[in-house]
Amino acid sequence: MNGHYRNILCVLSDTHHQDNVVKQAVHIAKSHQASLTLMLALESLPPNASIVMASFTALDSQQSMEAQANDWLVKHADKWSQKYPVKTHLCIGNPLIDIVRYVQKDGCDLVIKKAEDSFLDRLFGSLDMRLLRKCPCPVWVLDPNHEGKYKNVVAAVDLNYHYPEHEIALRKKLNLEILYHASKIALLEFSQLHIVHIFDSVPENIRRDGFISVDDNHMETDLAKIHAEREQALEVLLGELEAKLAPDVMDYLKPNVHIVHGYPRREIAATTQSLATDVIVMGTLARLGVPGYIMGGTAEETIQQLNCAVVGLKPEGFVSPITLEDES
Template sequence: MKGHYKNILCVLSDAHRQDDTVAQALHIAKAHQASLTIMLSLEALPPNASMVMESFSYIDSQQSMETQAKHWLKEQAENWGEQYDVSTAVTVGQPLIDVVHYVIRNDIDLVIKRAEESFLDKLFGSLDMRLFRKCPCPVWIINHKPRSQYKNVVAALDLNYHYPTHEVSIRRDLNRDILQHAAQIALLEFAQLHIVHVFDAVPENIARDGFITVDNDRMETDLAKIHSEREEELERLLTELSNELDENVWEYLNPQKHIVHGYPRREIAATTTSLDTDIIVMGTVARLGVPGYIMGSTAEETIHQLKCAVVGVKPRGFESPISAE
């Protein structure tokens, strides 16, 4: 089976302990029969580097750094290329802008990167999160210790369509795309596909703090209606997906449904953990026309809680606020 992706870019932020990252990128590229480019994207030296670093003999200038980086990547690529044909690229500047420019100019349809480990990165906005917000193609952030094969794949869907008509169509298309990405990964990895949707009738903290009065009997009735509504929406999506696949492929895929009542910012991650998830596919931008808008922070909070790989998918028609120029 040919995979979902055709042109993959694997982004390295440094030259340390990257073999596992590249091995995972090679595995994904092979599974999808896609072309693979490995990019070493480095921060430019600060404007005063020539003064600050005068006493260091191992570096002369930004040009020297770029030359050394290209030499290192070329040597590494000779080893990696023994497993699968790879191309290389080196950029020195602003990694976010450099990566997005490369994606747009080279028709990249998937970016792969190892998750950042620094607490300060998480606190002040890591490159990972900025790529989730602004990279025009799906972004696949892998674990620090990636698994050679996935066993459980989760598609996290937002089946709440109580929005203006134009936004509902965007959300439906985004759900379709998330489901297709997750199904492809599950099939190519011989993994179990799980579909997770978390719904919340009344925000738990508001009810708990007594800001509104809740009729428990009425609440139970409303919850049952919401559950039924979301189940119907999910069945529509699954019917569409099944119609696109051969009957035997659909039977093999056999997606498992998990419609959960709770606080989405907590329960998506909790359900993912309980399923021993290897990778979750989710939307990272919910609206068009708002550059970098990330699902009212629900996606961002969820991502920070996850211990598995993440594929972030944008809605159709999304344009990065970073231009190709």
């Protein structure tokens, strides 16, 4: 079965202990029958290098850095290519800009990268977060300690459609893309697919902050109505997914649905952890349709709490603030 991705870029941020990262990237590329490029993206020497040493020495150092990095990449690519054909690309400059511009030029449909910081600290490195914000294609941030296949795949969807009409349409399309990406991963990995939606009620938020009191009976009635509303929205979404997939695929997937009442900024990560999730597919924009308003609120807080791999998707029409213009 062919996968969803066709042209994958795996980013290496340094030359230390990259075998497991490349192993995971090769596994994903092989599963999707996709081309794979390994990019070594390094920071250039600081601008004040010529101040602390003679300019010709700084130039020699930059050239030496490039030569050594290229030698390392070619040598290791020969070894990695024995498992799966890979192309290589070396960038020394501004990694974020170099990565995004390569994606735009080469038409990459997935970027894979190891999480910079320890998952034990539950923090993503700054380059990871900036790629999730600004890269025009999906970004798959790997758990460097993961081994083997993905057993549990989570699709985190937002079924709250109480927004302006133009934004509702974008949210629905993004939810469908999240489900589609997660379904493809689950199929190729022979994994269990979980669909997670966390809902909270505005009155409960207000009550939690202690501003007003709310009748518990009314609250329970409201929560029941919201739960039913979200179940109905998901039923429609699953019908659209079934139409997009090959016949009988949904019968094979048999997704487990988790519609959970709670505070989304806590419960998405908590539910994911309780499901022993290997990878979560989620949207990485806050308010859709609001230019420049990205990676805030629930998305960013959730990502910082996760201890699994993340595939971050952008909504239809997203345009990266990084362009190919004014290249030096």
